[in-house]
Amino acid sequence: MTETTLPNNLYKVFKLIPLGMALPxxxxxxxxxxxxxxxxxRENIRKLIIDYGIPICGNRDTHGGYYIxxxxxxxxxxxxxxQRQQNEEYKRINALLNADLNDWRKYRDV
Incomplete structure (x- = not known):
């Protein structure tokens, strides 16, 4: 990436993200x-990561948040x-693709 400036909306988010995971x-x-x-x-974070290569991570525990x-x-x-989320999403996709489009009715038509 050769661009060295961020659009203002992305920069506003970027400048607030702390370095280190201690205080996300x-x-x-x-x-x-x-x-x-x-x-x-969240969309701006996605753009910063994917479009600008900025390594922003997220902590998902009770004190979660974003950090570099x-x-x-x-x-x-x-x-x-x-990676865990990706694995769970993959399971969901597989289940949907393999689900019988009529078999589910047995749970509703009791």
């Missing part, structure tokens, strides 16, 4: 500080939950 910032807090909504924040990893350990801590 939540999507709700990012939305409040950028005067947007959580859905927009300082090292490979922090990066891995952010990637593992995504």
């Amino acid at each position: 910032i939540s999507a709700t807090d990012l939305a409040m500080h950028t005067h947007s909504d959580v859905r927009t924040v 990893p300082k090292n490979d350990t922090e990066r891995l801590a952010g990637v593992l939950p995504l």
Whole structure:
């Protein structure tokens, strides 16, 4: 990527994301500080990661939020939950593709 500037809406989110996973910032807090909504924040995070190559990870525990990893350990801590989610989504896709389009009725027509 040769571009060195971010669109203003993305920069507003980017500058608030802390370096290191010790004090991540939540999507709700990012939305409040950028005067947007959580859905927009998540889309902006996605763009920063995919379109600009910025390594933003998310922590999904009770004190979850976004952060830029300082090292490979922090990066891995952010990637593992995504891999677990990917595996669960794959299971769901397979179940939907293999589901009998009529068999489910037995649960409703009791």
